[in-house]
Amino acid sequence: MTIQDNVRLLSIKGVDDISHYLFDSGIEEYNDFLNIANEFYDLNVSKTFLLLHNETNELLAYMTLSADSIRLTREEKEEHEMTVVPYSSSPALKIGKLAVNKAVSDIAKRTGYGSFMLELARAFAFDMNNMGVACRFLTVDADIEYNPNTPLFYKKNGFVENLSNKSRNPKHTISMRKDIFE
Numbered sequence: 204m205t206i207q208d209n210v211r212l213l214s215i216k217g218v219d220d221i222s223h224y225l226f227d228s229g230i231e232e233y234n235d236f237l238n239i240a241n242e243f244y245d246l247n248v249s250k251t252f253l254l255l256h257n258e259t260n261e262l263l264a265y266m267t268l269s270a271d272s273i274r275l276t277r278e279e280k281e282e283h284e285m286t287v288v289p290y291s292s293s294p295a296l297k298i299g300k301l302a303v304n305k306a307v308s309d310i311a312k313r314t315g316y317g318s319f320m321l322e323l324a325r326a327f328a329f330d331m332n333n334m335g336v337a338c339r340f341l342t343v344d345a346d347i348e349y350n351p352n353t354p355l356f357y358k359k360n361g362f363v364e365n366l367s368n369k370s371r372n373p374k375h376t377i378s379m380r381k382d383i384f385e
Contacts, residue, residue: 208378224262228302264303264316271297274367295340341381349377
């Protein structure tokens with residue numbers, strides 16, 4: 204059985220009371236965000252999606268998505284065969300937060316949920332294109348404040364560091380992107 208056979212994705216708006224779900228990502232800021240995610244949803248700042256286990260109904264992971272654009276250097280445009288594009292920015296879908304529950308049951312097992320959420324974000328990006336809204340990249344600000352190995356997770360999933368954002372980034376994140384067509 205694959206992950207997709209055991210889970211379902213639900214908008215946070217489909218949940219009456221998020222406090223009914225036990226969630227511990229190991230990072231207090233990410234745990235607390237779930238309590239205000241509905242406000243961000245209503246303000247159209249970000250949309251939060253929950254990954255629930257079908258059998259246990261446990262909250263396994265969540266992610267927030269919002270529209271974004273990314274600046275590419277000339278070299279990065281060449282890498283993505285986009286030199287014909289005269290714009291300095293390219294359309295993207297931003298993964299604002301991605302958190303996986305560390306406290307799941309033996310039935311749910313904690314394996315691969317973060318990577319699975321990235322694939323779901325990629326599917327959202329393809330859906331945007333199918334609806335007539337251009338989207339070429341997934342973007343993320345990999346949080347190194349809490350875990351310096353976070354960029355390695357994203358690299359394992361096909362993300363690369365954004366060179367054009369390197370000098371502007373705060374010290375606690377690394378700007379990264381993934382071409383959804385690669």
